Amino acid sequence: MTRLIRFNKPYDVLSQFTDRGTETTRATLSSFIDMPGVYPAGRLDRDSEGLLLLTDDGRLQARIADPKFKLPKTYLVQVEGEPDAAALDLLRTGVQLKDGPTRPAQAERIDAPALWPRDPPIRYRASIPDCWVKLTIREGRNRQVRRMTAAVGHPTLRLVRWSIGEWSIADLPSGEWRVV
Structure with a gap:
């Protein structure tokens, strides 16, 4: 069964579960969401806030994120x-x-x-x-x-x-x- 999550991303949080390649630790999705197997459908910049959808369904993820669907x-x-x-x-x-x-x-x-x-x-x-x-x-x-x-x-x-x-x-x- 497909899982879809609505997340209200705070300011200064990365739209990914890990932060690699920096010396300072930055907040990531793992600071808020403890559900394995879901991934963001699209991005929201670190300095932006609001709705981020996450899912475990690759086709749904593509339909949400891909501009060709004009969502x-x-x-x-x-x-x-x-x-x-x-x-x-x-x-x-x-x-x-x-x-x-x-x-x-x-x-x-x-x-x-x-x-x-x-x-x-x-x-x-x-x-x-x-x-x-x-x-x-x-x-x-x-x-x-x-x-x-x-x-x-x-x-x-x-x-x-x-x-x-x-x-x-x-x-x-x-x-x-x-x-x-």
Whole structure:
């Protein structure tokens, strides 16, 4: 029987079970998940938080992670500044990045979500406002959301993956996991 786990990955945790090749010990999935035989379906950068799916089914893992299946991934993104309609329209039509244009995304400004505190907290600057954007993409390039918001003039301060397809972290505290 296939096992699928939803994990709300905290900030500064690697999306793998071991950390090889560094002198300092960094937190990994093994610090939180004690279930042998499951592996991440995709990645979430160390400085990003939120939903990470893990499974023991290679075909399901590929279907979740492979961009050719166009599974929507929704992110709550705290950005520097306040994107105007033109910046949001650029995200919606596709942004030109160094590795080519992105596919169109769904993008909208939202009120600050009720999230867990981040440790360490983001750097606040009194002279520069910030706001939140809900961004849904259907591809998964390296650091894509961060590069997209930077390309429209609003660098990412905090990035939380809220959902992948039908799965979300709506009821899942940071650092917790549940079998689907």
